[in-house]
Amino acid sequence: MAAGLAALPALSAEAASTPTKSDQNVVQRMEAEASEGARFKTERTTGKVGFVRAASQGDLMPSQKAADGASAAAKATAYVDKYAGAFGATADQLTEAGVTATKLGWTVRYDQTYQGVPVFGARLLANLDKSGDLTSVNGFVAPDLSLSTTPAFSQAEAAARAISTVRANPPGADGDADLSGIKAASTTLSVYRLGAIRGQTGDNILAWVVEVTNQKNVRDMVFVDASTGKVVNRYSMIADALDREVYEESPEPANLVWKEGDPFPGTLNQSHQDLVEGSGDAYWLFKNTFGRDSFDGEGSTMKTVNNDPTISCPNANWNGVTTNYCTDVTSDDTVAHEWGHAYTEYTSGLIYQWQSGAMNEAFSDIWGETVDQVNDRFNETPNTPRVEGQCSKFTRGNVGVTINAPAEIAGPCEAAPAAFGPVFDKDGVTSDVVVGTDVAEEGGGSPTDGCSPFDNAAALAGKFAYVDRGTCSFAIKADHAEAAGATGIVIGNNVPDPPSSPVGTADIYGVMIDQASGAKIKGATGTVNITIKDIDEDPKDNTYRWLSGEGDPAFGGAIRDMWTPTCYGDPGKVSDAEYWCSTDDSGGVHSNSGVVNHTFALLVDGSTSNGVEVASIGLDKAANVFWRAQSAYLTPTSRFPDLANALTTGCADLVGKPINAVSIDPDTVTAADPITAEDCAAVLAATQATELNVEPTQCNFKPMFAKNPPALCGSKFKTRTVWKETFEKGLGKWAKTQKIVFEGGIAEPWKTASDLPGSHGSKAAYGPAPDEGACSNGANDFSSTNGITTPQVKLPGNGVQKLSFQHYVATETGYDGGTVKISVNGKDFKIVPKSAYLYNKPLELTSEAEGNTNPLAGKTGFTGTDGGLPTGSWGTSIIDLKKAGAKPGQKIKIRFEIGRDGCGGNDGWYVDNVKVVKCVKKQQNKVVLGRQG
Known part of the structure; x- marks a missing residue:
């Protein structure tokens, strides 16, 4: 590695791959051209330069001058053209996609295209100061x-x-969003990485x-995917203040209750005011x-909508x-939070998924709390x-929940308190x-889901x-319980995940418990009695400061804590156990926002904090x-390490420059104290305390299959192919089977595929498991194999026999899946057990959860x-046929079943290069010494 790179630990820490010699030479030239040298950081996903900054307030390209927006753009373009590689x-x-004038100078934006096609999320930002x-x-x-x-x-199409x-998988907290009137507002051909x-x-x-x-x-x-038609990613752009989807309508002219210039408050109700x-x-x-x-x-009009009947309350969104x-x-x-999403969309455009989405959510919390700290409304004290x-x-x-009776189910439950009703105390x-x-099972739900009276x-x-x-919102369940005269509601989780805090407006006690405890209560034969109490032992701050949403009566209290995010189950630093690793909630956009909030x-x-x-x-x-940082340095795909760099660089930009104090008074704009180098040291320390540059290794994100499989027979054995299939001539030799569970249901047979995922060449067998079906136990139900x-x-008749095959899996986790079966000497097919796999064995079982009608469930x-990705990658699995039940000399058939x-x-499931081999020991050469004479 070149000296210029080796001296930059931030670059090597973030590198996705070792820079090529050509890359190193370009970086050396960039550093040599800068008047005071340069600092670099690698873009994690590409291994290329993701950030270059002039050191010591220098100039990356001193040979060219700039004095206005046009000349600034010209200088930036000359540099970008020169070092694009x-x-x-x-x-x-x-x-060049635009020049934005700022108080500090100019920001020039460049968007990437390839053969006239835009590259999704690809953007460079060049910043020039007033000089x-x-x-x-x-x-x-x-x-x-x-490509x-x-x-x-x-x-x-x-x-x-x-x-x-x-339509097949609606958004919403319970997949119950109103899909009426949905359409494709835009369809853009793009290069997508x-x-x-x-x-x-990725590819x-x-x-x-x-x-x-x-x-x-x-x-x-x-x-x-424009080649295969497969959906390779999906995320929601509905940005909401809570951890769930919300329901509202666009404003209609007839429903306009106030516009700029009308008397205020006039006849407006409190919510409208x-x-x-x-x-x-x-x-x-702003x-x-x-x-x-x-x-x-x-200066666009800022439109708001209140109290629409389709919103699953309490909630808010942009x-x-x-x-x-x-x-x-x-x-x-809350109002400033939602408008914060709009400002983010029109500046950095942070994609609402994974760390970029957590940053999007956090910026809204930040601007909401900033408003809360400087205005004279909703000021809960002390602060x-x-x-x-x-x-x-x-x-x-x-809270702790203990089942007291009956004795056979007595014991503690995992629990989370509701965000409505009275607060549980120590007693x-x-x-x-x-x-x-329920009186009726509205929407086809469970008769014990509380969704009807x-x-x-x-x-x-x-x-x-x-x-x-x-099936329905927490608020509806709690309202039905309150209407029935219940003094509290216990909601049993319907998945094995930890319980979350239900929201609503009912004035009764509320709690969610874990799925297993809920099953015990439903199955109890005697009277169930429980005790719920506050189990926090640590002292607490007597202040509302840094609580979010605490002024909304419908929430029954704050929904997040920016100072100590773990108080609400959110991480305050990347290594916290609360860091969200699941694909749920678009990869934890609401939970992981706690790192940035903190x-x-x-x-x-x-x-x-954290020793810093x-x-x-x-x-x-x-x-x-x-x-x-948000407006000048972040791009749609930015992650926490990019934010760390944006904050420290943005602070350096502002040292000694005039800045305004935070103000919401239309008649007041005042100067704030200038930012100093000491302030920037604090910014760096904050990024270290919350570990913005640390990868969430606890998530242990890995491909499903290990790479670089071993030689089938090793170095001491010869490998002889007994039988193989490459599918280049299709499935002609293969027998097909099919089972449809319900009358009127559907299935989809295996086929030969040539447009294969993951840049896998040639052809393969493809067992489809697409996003289809009706879950109707009848017509168009996809329950099948x-x-x-x-x-x-x-x-x-001798040697060790093995089966190997290459495959790619991308199915609905736990509900759809593929098995390998074997028949020996014409007997019934049996699933190959995990113990027979020598490499890349099945990682889990298809779910036996209630409602899974897959014939292979369990x-x-x-x-x-x-x-955690919506896609898979290719791997090779190896099976010891003797451990699978087949001995030398026997006749076998292998079945791949989706x-x-x-x-x-x-x-679905792609299978290629199926091979049965025999491993035999290599013959050792013997030397015979004769006797002379």
Whole structure:
């Protein structure tokens, strides 16, 4: 590695691969050209330069001058063209997309295209100061582009597939979003780099990027492979203040209740007044402090919608057109939070998925809390600084639930308190629990889900009602329990994940318990009695400071804690056990936002956290540093390490420069104290305390299959092929089988595929398990299996026999999956046990959960995708045929069988290069010495 790179630990720490010699030479030239040298950082997903910054307030390109926007753009373009290869692009791929004048100088944006096709999320930002010095260039571009830009199917077909995907798997907390009026608002042909959003290395593919929306409560980005038609990614652009989807409508002219210039408050109700004032607070925060005129920078009208009957309350969101709120969810920080999503969309454009989405969510929390700290509305007191690591006494604490009776189910439950109703104290509440049964099963749900009025209401009066999670919102369940006269509600989780805090507006006690405990209560034969109490032992802060949403009556208390995120089960640093590793919630956008929230709170108030001392720099300076990072350095696919770099670089930009104090008064713009080098040291310390540059290794994201399989027979044996299949001539030799569970149901047979995922060449057998079906136990139900079976293969009479095959799996985790079966000497097929696999054995079983109608449920199988991604990758599995039940000299058949439940899905199972081999010992050469004479 060249000396210029070796001296930069940040570069090597983030490198996805060792830079090539050519890359090193380019970086050396870039460093030599800069007037004071340069600092570099590698883009994790590409191994190329992701950030270059002039050292010591120097200039990356001193040979060219700039004095205005046009000359600044010209200088930046000259530099980008010259060194495009260092970032992973060619000069002709980078197009200037705009110049933004700032108080510090100019930001020039470059978007990447390939043969006229845009590259999704690929953007470089060049920053120049008022003196015309080029101070930095950063961003992400897709390197090594070499692919066809001719799609295999039309824009209309891609849109139809995307809409079908959303219909088959609706968004919403329980998949119950209203899909009326959904359409493809845009369908754009793009180059898409797999894994970039996750910060992983992936292939470049041609994809149709489809925005599916009803301009209300659905706004999903669906990525359809333009060669295969497969959906390779999907995420929601509905940004909401809680950890679930929300329901609202776009505003209708007839429903306009107030516009700029109308009398205020006039006849407006309190929620409408809150929205008018809250939107004004958000507007003036960004206008006075950062000079931005509305969310798009062009003064666009800020429209809000309140109290629509389709919203699953309590909640609020930004849907790309309007911000939308339930009644009593209109506090100052909540309204500013939702408008924060709009400002993010029109600046950095952070994709609402994984770490980029967690940053998107955190910026909204930050701007909401900033408004809350400077206005004179919703000011809950006291608002004094917090003690490091402590929760607020106004936080709903951890609760313990103990089943007291009957004795056979007595014991503790895992639990989370509801965000409504009375708060549990140390003494606790003891009550009998009665399972609520519904009058009707609305929406096809469970008769114990509480989604319709209870037919045993009399038995619930004065007791706690038990209901199952799912089908409808928590608020509806709690309202039904309250209407029945219950004094509390216990909600049993419907998945084995930890319980979460239910939300609602009912004035009764509430708690969620784990799935297993819920099953015990439902199965109890005697009277169930429980005790619930606050089990927090640590002291708590007597202050509301850094609580989010605490002023919304419908929440019954705050929904997040920015100072100590772990008080709400969110991580405060990357290595925390609470860090969200699942694909749920778009990869933890709401939970993992706690890391960024904690960074901001630490900077404002100062503390020693995670062993790092962070000095307080105050609200004015912290807000300006975060805005500079958001607006000048972050791109759609930025991750936490990019934020760390953006914050430290943004702070350096601001040293000694004029900044404005945070203000929401339309008549007041005042200067704040200048940012100093000491302040930037605090910024660096905050990023270290919350570990923004640390990878979440506890997630252990890995491909499903290990790579580099061993030689089939090793070095001491010869490998002789007994039988093989490459599928280059199709499936002609293979027998097909099929089983459909329900009359009127559907199945899909194996076929030969040539457009294979993961750049796998040639052809392969493909067992489909797409996102189809109706889960109807009848017409169009996809509960079925399809198999392909080899011709009969006679094993040799000696040696060790093995079966190997290459395969790719991308199925609905736990519900769809494939098995390998074997028949010996014409007997029934049996599933090959895990113990027979020598390499890449099945990792899990297909789920036996209630409602899984896959005929293979509970059997050993390959299911799921790679490390949290919606896609898989190729691997080789090796089976010892003797351990699978076949001895030398016997005749065998092998069957690959794919199974699905009634609906939903992903892609399926690809199988290639199936081979039966014999391993025999190599003959040792013997030397015979004769006797002379």
